[in-house]
Amino acid sequence: QQQVKQSPQSLIVQKGGISIINCAYENTAFDYFPWYQQFPGKGPALLIAIRPDVSEKKEGRFTISFNKSAKQFSLHIMDSQPGDSATYFCAASSVTGANSKLTFGKGITLSVRP
Amino acid sequence: DGGITQSPKYLFRKEGQNVTLSCEQNLNHDAMYWYRQDPGQGLRLIYYSQIVNDFQKGDIAEGYSVSREKKESFPLTVTSAQKNPTAFYLCASSLGVLSNQPQHFGDGTRLSIL
Numbered sequence: 001q002q003q004v005k006q007s008p009q010s011l012i013v014q015k016g017g018i019s020i021i022n023c024a025y026e027n028t029a030f031d032y033f034p035w036y037q038q039f040p041g042k043g044p045a046l047l048i049a050i051r052p053d054v055s056e057k058k059e060g061r062f063t064i065s066f067n068k069s070a071k072q073f074s075l076h077i078m079d080s081q082p083g084d085s086a087t088y089f090c091a092a093s094s095v096t097g098a099n100s101k102l103t104f105g106k107g108i109t110l111s112v113r114p
Numbered sequence: 115d116g117g118i119t120q121s122p123k124y125l126f127r128k129e130g131q132n133v134t135l136s137c138e139q140n141l142n143h144d145a146m147y148w149y150r151q152d153p154g155q156g157l158r159l160i161y162y163s164q165i166v167n168d169f170q171k172g173d174i175a176e177g178y179s180v181s182r183e184k185k186e187s188f189p190l191t192v193t194s195a196q197k198n199p200t201a202f203y204l205c206a207s208s209l210g211v212l213s214n215q216p217q218h219f220g221d222g223t224r225l226s227i228l
Contacts (some may be wrong), residue, residue, distance in 0.1 A: 044204070106155060
């Protein structure tokens with residue numbers, strides 16, 4: 001059972017465009033939603049994260065939008081650059097409980113064309 | 115610079131052989147994690163540890179073993195019982211096991227079968 005589903009599976013965007021990656025979750029107990037960015041041969045790095053008490057969070061060119069009723073959240077990359085080309089993972093977990101663990105989506109590959 | 119060091123970067127295993135992957139952190143983090151990454155599969159949790167001398171199985175612990183004798187170190191042994199060990203292995207750490215504390219990743223070890 002895949003608790004966190006990402007779409008699309010891959011994405012190609014022109015330089016300067018907006019990249020949008022979507023994530024859907026099933027477990028209503030989830031209340032922490034980070035996005036990770038991974039370059040080839042490297043480990044993932046935390047990009048931005050959101051709690052469900054806010055509907056949107058922005059850090060520079062990166063924005064998370066959160067829709068609690070639809071159990072969906074998305075990452076928007078404004079003014080996409082070739083350097084943004086990477087694999088992006090959404091994840092989710094519950095901060096309650098003694099052994100909270102992150103559940104990751106399968107990742108999507110973003111290519112930004114010059 | 116604080117961070118997580120994984121070694122070696124590449125590792126080859128012969129049939130029937132156990133191999134150990136090293137993970138060291140100097141972030142003074144209590145919690146450490148091991149993930150396995152396969153193409154198109156996202157990150158799957160193998161083992162995690164909240165404190166020294168304590169660790170718990172993740173979602174795919176069969177064929178793996180760990181130890182946590184020091185706060186800085188969390189080595190992973192891939193045993194001969196793991197029949198499909200070829201993958202990219204990632205070590206991570208966080209201040210604590212609660213999921214809203216960001217996980218910091220190393221740059222991984224790629225394990226292949228000879």
